[in-house]
Amino acid sequence: MSAEPDFDVIVVGAGVAGCITAYQLAGRGLSVALIDRGETPGAKNLSGGVLYTHPLQQVFPDFLQTAPIERRISRNQICFLNQDSSVAIDYRDARLDRDGTAVSVLRGRLDPWLAERCEDAGVLVMPGVRVDSLLIEDGRVVGVVAGEDELRARVTVAADGVNSFLARDAGLRPAPQPHQLAVGVKAVVQLPSDIIEARFGVDALEGAAIAVVGDCTRGVGGGGFIYTNQGSISVGVVLRLDDLTAKGLRSTEVFDGFLDHPYTERLLRGGELLEYGCHLVAEGGQAMVGELVHHGLVIVGDAxxxxxxxxxxxxxxxxxxxxxIAAAVGVAEAIETGDVTAAGLAGYPKALAAGFVGQDLQTYARAPKFLENPRMYESYGPLLADALHQVFGLDGSARKPLRRVAMDALKGSGIGVGTIVKDAWQGARAL
Ligand SMILES: Cc1cc2nc3c(=O)[nH]c(=O)nc-3n(C[C@H](O)[C@H](O)[C@H](O)COP(=O)(O)OP(=O)(O)OC[C@H]3O[C@@H](n4cnc5c(N)ncnc54)[C@H](O)[C@@H]3O)c2cc1C
Incomplete structure (x- = not known):
């Protein structure tokens, strides 16, 4: 017979996934412990930093007013970057600003705020504690082991991020494949807010998010990002691990190249480096999401x-x-009915599949495969710039009609029309 549990639920990891699970379960009257290895929650967490807020607004109706938001993102750019040129699509929309659809955040501020909300809701927050393994008895997860201590719970929530050693060490999840992982390198560069607003063409509190493809990764599958915070810029690259290894490049040298590129340098000029970090990113999409529930255990977020x-x-x-949000529904139901087996916890995968997470994972299931296409990183940026150069690069030579301009640029790129049509079709299906 197992010992009495110390808590109804133990959540491992005080990132976004862990904090929100813990907060929701405490709100349902359950006793919850939230454990994180960081001295303060979020201390080691890293995101590019654009947060789509609707689920946060669902949990915290005052999120936009009270959370430590940097800027409301009302301007989005997609930029094809080449050695000497860039071609961008620029989308700005007052609706994005008004609704607070997406905001920039710094995890060092957001995660402690989330953990504080958990504490206010009655969660026992335990920072500075590293969980070493799951406590498993008779094939059932009954808690966690941290150093000398065993902590028991009816249900354990693995919210321990992309590496999720917990579930993997217990043999409950396979290790991710290299093509399902990317490495993210990010810096935060301090700049006065008026300079940020002038350079990025935004008003106070408004922000811009630039997604960059091409020369920022030196041909490695992945991309770059530049996001505005209140008094700083988040800039980084996300590089597919298998491609990075195959090309014999180091992530930091690729990132340094992006920082030194005139396009980036102009935006960051005069700034002071505040933070620099690397973190793995799960890139496999739906194919990477394995089983979400086991006996006494649920797995959420990057884990x-x-x-x-x-x-x-x-x-x-x-x-x-x-x-x-979905996990909290499933866990609360299971505890209420006294059945914390995988079958008893099935309300979680069911709620997940019915909600936007399951639906969006399904919609974008083809995206990882499509993004393996090297032409996205090597060919289309120069092709666009060459076509536009023939339009804008007036040099006294006779102009050609647009049809010829397009055909010449195509010929120069070495990409056949059939290939472009195929890529466009695959892109339309994947994205
Ligand atoms: C470079 C980069 C750019 C990104 N850009 C964006 C973006 O712009 N927008 C976006 O939405 N997402 C972005 N992401 C992805 C996003 O950061 C993650 O999806 C998100 O952080 C997942 O949250 P999580 O709570 O599941 O995991 P995490 O935030 O990783 O939290 C896991 C927590 O578990 C704790 N932990 C781990 N192991 C243990 C242990 N053994 N014991 C105790 N505690 C433990 C950690 O300290 C951490 O606090 C980006 C990621 C990277 C790396």
Missing amino acids: AGMTINTGLTVRGMDLAAGAA
Whole structure:
């Protein structure tokens, strides 16, 4: 017979997924412990920083007013970057600003705020504690082991991020494949807010998010990002691990190249480096999401491989929040009925599949494969710039009609029309 549990629920990891699961369960009257290895929650967490807020607004109706938001993102750019040129699509929309659809955040501020909300809701927050393994008895997860201590719970929530050693060490999840992982390198560069607003063409409190493809990764599958905070810029690259290894490049040298590129240098000029960090990113999309429940255990957020990278948007935090909402439903039901087996916890995967997380993972299931296409990183940026150069680069030679301009640029790129049509079709299906 197992010893009495210390808590109804133990949540491991005080990132977005863990905090929101813990907060929701405490709100349902359950006793919850939230454990994180960081001295303060979020101390080691790293995101590019654009957070799509709707699930956060669902959990905290005052999120936009009270959370430590940097800027409301009302301007989005997609930029093809080449050695000497760039071609961008620029989308700005007052609706994005008004609704607070997406905001920039710094995890060092957001995560402690989330953990504080948990404490206010009655969660026992335990920072500075590293969980070493799951406590498993008769094939059932009954808690966690941290150093000398064993802590028992009816249900344990693995919200321990992309590496999720907990579930893996227990043999409950396979290790991710190299093509399902990317390495993210990010810096935060301090700049006065008036300079940020002038350089990025935004008003006070408004922000811009630039997704960059091409020369920022030196041909490695992945992309770059530049996001505005209140008094700083978040800048980084996300590089597919298998491609990075195959090309014999180091992530930091690729990132340094992006920082030194005139396009980036102009935006960051005069800034002071505040932070620099590397972190793995789950890139496998739906194919990476394995089983979400086991006896006494649920897995949420990055630990379950829940991210969507379409090249246009990188999403993980909103999916972590959405999964947390679904997990709280399943865990609360299971505890209420006294059945914490995988079958008893099935309300979680069911709620997840019915909500935006399951639906979006399904919609973008083809995105990872499409983004493996090297032409996205090597060919289309120069092709666009060459075509536009023939339009704008007036040099006294006779002009050609647009049809000829396009054909010449195509010929120069070495990409056949059939290939472009195929890529466009695959892109339309994947994204
Ligand atoms: C460079 C980069 C850019 C990104 N850009 C974006 C973006 O712009 N927008 C977006 O939505 N997403 C982005 N993502 C993805 C996003 O950061 C993740 O999807 C998100 O952080 C997942 O949240 P999580 O709570 O599941 O995991 P995490 O935030 O990783 O939290 C896991 C927590 O578990 C704790 N932990 C781990 N192991 C243990 C242990 N053994 N014991 C105790 N505690 C433990 C950690 O300290 C951490 O606090 C980006 C990621 C990277 C790396």
